[in-house]
Amino acid sequence: MSIRHALLALLAEGSKYGLQLRQEFEARTGEVWPLNVGQVYTTLQRLEREGHVESDEAGRDGAQRRFRITAGGQRELDRWLRTPPDGAPPPRDELVIKVQVAVRMPGVDVREILQVHRRRLVEEMQRYTHLKAEADPDDIALGLVVDAELFRLEAVVRWLDAADARLRRLPATPTTDAASNDRARPAGPAAEPAESAPAREEARR
Amino acid sequence: MSAVLSMSQVSKVYGTGNAAVHALRQVDLTVGAGELVAIMGPSGSGKSTLLTIAGSLEEPTDGTVLVCGDDVSTMSADAQARMRRRSIGFVFQDLNLLAGLSAVENVALPLELDGMGARAARAAGLRVLEELGLAERAAHFPDDLSGGERQRVAIARAVVGDRRLLLADEPTGALDSTNGEAVMRMLRAACKRGIAGVMVTHDAQLASWADRVVFLRDGRVVDQTAPSVGPATLLAGDVAP
């Protein structure tokens, strides 16, 4: 999330003071992303240097200055809205590595590891959903932010489910309860040896 | 919180010998009034079996099921049927709405079957449809409703009257996320009014509407979520400059 562009967007509605920008930013993101006032003033200074915002009260203390967007700032904002977001590395990557490690470690019940993460993710989803359930249904800002988190977390849970299904097709290891697994496996030959999935991941890199 | 559903050490085996399928193994599950519990687990893990046994549509091979404190296994077939009609609401994936009855007639049907007069049953049905935002659709037949509306009529039918326990198997079926959310808001509201709810789903977003999520694997309860903590923990923001 870029504070620069968020502030430009707020200034596109009219000129504003720094404190006001901070309050409006928090209100519009459903107060899920707090912002400190220092960040606001540093960002405004940077935008001013770049010529994206201006103020009549140059030289005065930050809190007493009212900022407005320039034509250059408008163009920058328009460009930003149309630019695809950065491909920040999803937090799932660390989970993929953990599960790959677990698959190779002898004596580890990988499906139990998967379940630990699944439960933690679903608990986090419950917190977001309850926030949404209690909120005013017309609070669009909150709904947008919460939905984005929920869809992201759901994708990770679905990946865990897919990993679980892959592991079910493996022969039972000595650590798993054979009696509880025998129905889970199809009658045909086991699909793939334990090493193949991580090995393929590595080959792809 | 009084337990509406209490299952203890419930097992279910289909078939015998080599063909025996252990659909449930020593399952313990208690659901209180006002609580919504979601059951998650892979296909074949026993979710629907658990629900049909909780609703006394099938008998367990072993273990006991109490509904509102009464042991289902000691009830006569008649008493079981009456309990199912009066106290338990079912929502299944193939909704079983009767095509020849209007929305409100479908909703009122369980009350009429239970001996309530047609006019009173209809009025009660209409009240629930109103609560669920379907008042203008009351006279429509199921074929003339959208998928989301049919789903809501099925839930109205499951909560009408003095139900204590609501059992739902994939209640949002193939609905999109907006309609799915509307259905979940309704289920949650029904439970907040004091009904105990058990909902089966493989969808984590739907499950996250529940107060508690129970995970099944190979017929066993392997895990469950902790009671929800407040949303305050979500406010630790990370905003990049």
Ligand SMILES: Nc1ncnc2c1ncn2[C@@H]1O[C@H](COP(=O)(O)OP(=O)(O)OP(=O)(O)O)[C@@H](O)[C@H]1O
């Ligand atoms: N009437 C039956 N006779 C024999 N086996 C059955 C019967 N009903 C269910 N089973 C078996 O019991 C196991 C659990 O089935 P169940 O329908 O409870 O699974 P589920 O978790 O609801 O799966 P899904 O997500 O696919 O609906 C499966 O192996 C299934 O084949």
Ligand SMILES: [Mg+2]
């Ligand atoms: Mg099922």
